[in-house]
Amino acid sequence: MMKYSFCVTTNRGLEDIVAREISVLVPDAEKLEIGKSRVYFEANKEAVYLLNLWSRTIHRLLMVLGRERCKSLEDIYCFVSSLDFTGIIDRKQTFAVRAERSGKHKFSSPEIAATVGQAIIDSYLRDTGASLRVNLKFPDVEFMCYLVNDDFMITVNTTGESLHKRNYRVYNHPAALKATIASSLIMLSEWKTEEPFLDPMCGGGTIAIEAALIARNIAPGLFRKASFFFERLLPFDRDEYLKVRDEAERRANHGVYSITAIDISPRHLKGAHLNALSAGVHDTIRFIKGDARFLEKYMDIQPRVVVVNPPYGIKLTRMKHVPILYRDFLKSLKKVTERACLVVITAATRVFREACKEAEISIVERRLILHGALQTTVFKCVIG
Numbered sequence: 616m617m618k619y620s621f622c623v624t625t626n627r628g629l630e631d632i633v634a635r636e637i638s639v640l641v642p643d644a645e646k647l648e649i650g651k652s653r654v655y656f657e658a659n660k661e662a663v664y665l666l667n668l669w670s671r672t673i674h675r676l677l678m679v680l681g682r683e684r685c686k687s688l689e690d691i692y693c694f695v696s697s698l699d700f701t702g703i704i705d706r707k708q709t710f711a712v713r714a715e716r717s718g719k720h721k722f723s724s725p726e727i728a729a730t731v732g733q734a735i736i737d738s739y740l741r742d743t744g745a746s747l748r749v750n751l752k753f754p755d756v757e758f759m760c761y762l763v764n765d766d767f768m769i770t771v772n773t774t775g776e777s778l779h780k781r782n783y784r785v786y787n788h789p790a791a792l793k794a795t796i797a798s799s800l801i802m803l804s805e806w807k808t809e810e811p812f813l814d815p816m817c818g819g820g821t822i823a824i825e826a827a828l829i830a831r832n833i834a835p836g837l838f839r840k841a842s843f844f845f846e847r848l849l850p851f852d853r854d855e856y857l858k859v860r861d862e863a864e865r866r867a868n869h870g871v872y873s874i875t876a877i878d879i880s881p882r883h884l885k886g887a888h889l890n891a892l893s894a895g896v897h898d899t900i901r902f903i904k905g906d907a908r909f910l911e912k913y914m915d916i917q918p919r920v921v922v923v924n925p926p927y928g929i930k931l932t933r934m935k936h937v938p939i940l941y942r943d944f945l946k947s948l949k950k951v952t953e954r955a956c957l958v959v960i961t962a963a964t965r966v967f968r969e970a971c972k973e974a975e976i977s978i979v980e981r982r983l984i985l986h987g988a989l990q991t992t993v994f995k996c997v998i999g
């Protein structure tokens with residue numbers, strides 16, 4: 616079967632977790648290679664159906680059409696116009712080119728996009744005699760180009776809008792975590808779905824809902840309202856995709872899992888409940904209005920895995936409250952469990968490290984990740 620080259624985009628700092636997920640979802644994936652916010656691999660075209668439907672950690676799956684050293688716009692034009700686009704886009708379809716660059720160049724990203732657009736039109740005209748039309752707002756086909764120093768790559772977007780938008784979110788918490796980060800943190804915790812799971816500062820419920828979707832084996836792509844972009848690309852077959860989709864619907868289970876979500880704010884907790892209802896997993900999450908500093912008041916089972924995104928002291932909570940909150944939360948957590956894995960994402964890095972020291976909790980792993988524009992740290996800790 617023909618192999619294609621792919622590149623997925625994801626959260627910076629979580630690429631290894633994404634690579635692991637790809638190798639589980641697409642067992643025939645080869646040549647997995649980790650880049651910055653990117654993972655590259657080769658696989659057959661079923662990977663496009665599987666990853667767009669099932670991946671919990673990727674943002675976009677891009678099919679790589681070519682990669683070349685390019686120093687100038689002329690180099691880019693020559694390279695792109697030498698490619699064959701007739702197997703990708705139909706003559707009646709419209710297209711857009713998006714470009715991003717990093718490094719020192721004498722030209723801008725819009726100039727790269729314009730150059731690539733012209734090269735695609737010229738290549739298609741040469742090969743078919745037809746002139747492709749551009750539609751920047753609602754294109755049928757979206758080409759994404761990246762120039763990093765002199766490393767140029769042209770891809771076609773198989774996903775469309777980023778997969779981190781899950782569509783089940785009906786309540787938008789003001790400091791909501793991206794669903795792809797939430798899922799990656801759960802994977803980092805190595806949670807076994809039969810173990811009690813806790814998010815003690817759940818906000819809009821993203822972490823608990825993603826945990827429930829993992830436990831019930833529900834493919835996140837099933838929530839998508841818009842079509843995937845691959846459905847309009849020539850290499851892909853709608854019937855093959857529908858088979859993979861039907862199979863995904865069959866594989867979901869309706870089990871009941873021990874997932875607890877706590878928040879001090881009744882408004883956020885109500886929002887979390889609405890989000891869980893919209894995701895169809897409200898019946899396997901126990902929502903409790905409570906204070907994470909006094910977990911012993913609410914927890915009648917010992918959590919084995921705790922994944923939490925506490926306030927950082929930036930958006931919602933004043934910084935002066937954060938050290939006390941972290942310290943008291945960790946002390947309380949130690950009272951309710953003898954043994955657990957704790958994964959925390961926070962921008963208040965120093966405060967969290969000090970709280971761990973005071974509570975005698977050991978940090979076993981640390982990684983820097985970007986949440987939007989904010990530099991955060993993910994800590995993995997063991998209790999007991």
Ligand SMILES: C[S@@+](CC[C@H](N)C(=O)[O-])C[C@H]1O[C@@H](n2cnc3c(N)ncnc32)[C@H](O)[C@@H]1O
Pocket residue numbers: 788790791792793815816817818819820821822877878879880883905906907908924925926927931932940
């Ligand atoms: C950064 S937000 C969590 C966002 C969440 N991960 C999401 O995706 O929607 C932190 C949450 O901690 C809650 N919180 C603050 N102090 C708390 C406490 N002492 N006990 C429980 N929840 C608390 C806030 O109400 C807020 O909803």
